[in-house]
Amino acid sequence: MKYNQVCFMGLGYIGLPTAAVVANKGIKTLGVDINPKVVDTINKGEIHIIETGLEQVVKQTVQGKTLRASVNPEVSDVYLIVVPTPFKGNHEPDISFVEAATNAVLPLLKENDLYIIESTSPVGTTDKMAANIFSKRPELKNKIYIAYCPERVLPGNVLHELIYNDRVIGGIDNISTDKAKEFYSTFVEGELHSTNARTAEMCKLTENSSRDVQIAFANELSLICDKADINVWELIELANKHPRVNILQPGCGVGGHCIAVDPYFITADFPVESQVIGKAREINNYKSFWSAEKIRNTMLEYEIKNGVKPKVAIMGLAFKPNIDDLRESPAKYIAQKVMQSEQDGFLIVEPNLKEHNVFKLTNFNEAYEQADIVAFLVAHNEFKTLEYRADKIILDFAGVFRR
Numbered sequence: 001m002k003y004n005q006v007c008f009m010g011l012g013y014i015g016l017p018t019a020a021v022v023a024n025k026g027i028k029t030l031g032v033d034i035n036p037k038v039v040d041t042i043n044k045g046e047i048h049i050i051e052t053g054l055e056q057v058v059k060q061t062v063q064g065k066t067l068r069a070s071v072n073p074e075v076s077d078v079y080l081i082v083v084p085t086p087f088k089g090n091h092e093p094d095i096s097f098v099e100a101a102t103n104a105v106l107p108l109l110k111e112n113d114l115y116i117i118e119s120t121s122p123v124g125t126t127d128k129m130a131a132n133i134f135s136k137r138p139e140l141k142n143k144i145y146i147a148y149c150p151e152r153v154l155p156g157n158v159l160h161e162l163i164y165n166d167r168v169i170g171g172i173d174n175i176s177t178d179k180a181k182e183f184y185s186t187f188v189e190g191e192l193h194s195t196n197a198r199t200a201e202m203c204k205l206t207e208n209s210s211r212d213v214q215i216a217f218a219n220e221l222s223l224i225c226d227k228a229d230i231n232v233w234e235l236i237e238l239a240n241k242h243p244r245v246n247i248l249q250p251g252c253g254v255g256g257h258c259i260a261v262d263p264y265f266i267t268a269d270f271p272v273e274s275q276v277i278g279k280a281r282e283i284n285n286y287k288s289f290w291s292a293e294k295i296r297n298t299m300l301e302y303e304i305k306n307g308v309k310p311k312v313a314i315m316g317l318a319f320k321p322n323i324d325d326l327r328e329s330p331a332k333y334i335a336q337k338v339m340q341s342e343q344d345g346f347l348i349v350e351p352n353l354k355e356h357n358v359f360k361l362t363n364f365n366e367a368y369e370q371a372d373i374v375a376f377l378v379a380h381n382e383f384k385t386l387e388y389r390a391d392k393i394i395l396d397f398a399g400v401f402r403r
């Protein structure tokens, strides 16, 4: 199938790399974003997000004229909805961006077009959007193809995973699934698995909830081990020697914009049934609160014992190791919480950032040298080069020294 133009609604962490990969296949691609600054940046061949290797592909495809950005959608053959689906204050999913993007392309749709939602969405969203489309454009009923296909890429490795990960594709009918598979086969080398739209929607939520539940188990173990005076890292390593046990690593909480968010899309719609999923969210959130309390209590104990306030190094602000992304970061939350009443005596470290608009950053070696209490919140590679120092109080929430 030859596509005259593919239109991506949303040029964020997933939309932009996917648009660039499609454009790199020589397919004319239009990226649409409501933010004119983002559109200008991309049209200059530059990017507004951080992702390894992305700037080069964007530059190449913009220069080669296969990728172009605009604030308005244009008539195309394929429309991909790749906008954020945040949640509201009460953890109810907010699909208003998906609705707005759909309404924006609605007048442009024509016979044989393909409309795909990639945004993480509550179960039933694709059917809802299809009903919306057909209510306003009844002449398109059975004439266009509608499908849901979630992304699964890991921030930091997006360009590779976009091409090599398997994908799950669910249409509102079999022909829609087939048409969507045909489109993805233009750039995906992983296997394309067919299902229906509701299963594909639930599959995305299940993947991230599964990881959240598994991390919650590790975090719960870390709380038990702290009380029981057992090294949780050693415990997990030993338990994982069992051929059918594979426990993840505890940390200072779960962050990012996916794993800490998507499970709420299940708990909001299935509150009675989703007991484990809901509890896992609570445990992972509690772990951040507990870590902040632990730091504050250790500071108080130090002050009582030594008669002076301690210097405290907060090691890491990112939401996971070796990235500079602070969105929904438990480490950032903990830093803010422990510094709430007073800011003196804290050395904040984030080796992946040059500067931060709130925190004054210190080099990791310097902070380690100067601090009386060292709280490792993220297991960045730089921290693993440090030698364990018995003369310091080390709170290792991230398993840097695994002790």
Ligand code: SAJ
Binding pocket: 151, 152, 153, 154, 155, 207, 208, 211, 215, 248, 249, 250, 251, 252, 253, 254, 255, 256, 257, 258, 259, 319, 320, 321
């Ligand atoms: N974490 C732990 N312990 C672990 C592993 C992770 O505490 O053993 C923490 C991390 O520190 C971080 C959080 O979990 O705070 C999430 O990190 P992650 O690396 O597990 O996942 P994300 O959010 O970067 O990306 C996830 C991926 N989903 C799964 O692995 C099931 C990715 O494939 C998805 O595409 C992405 O969410 C998304 O966009 O949904």
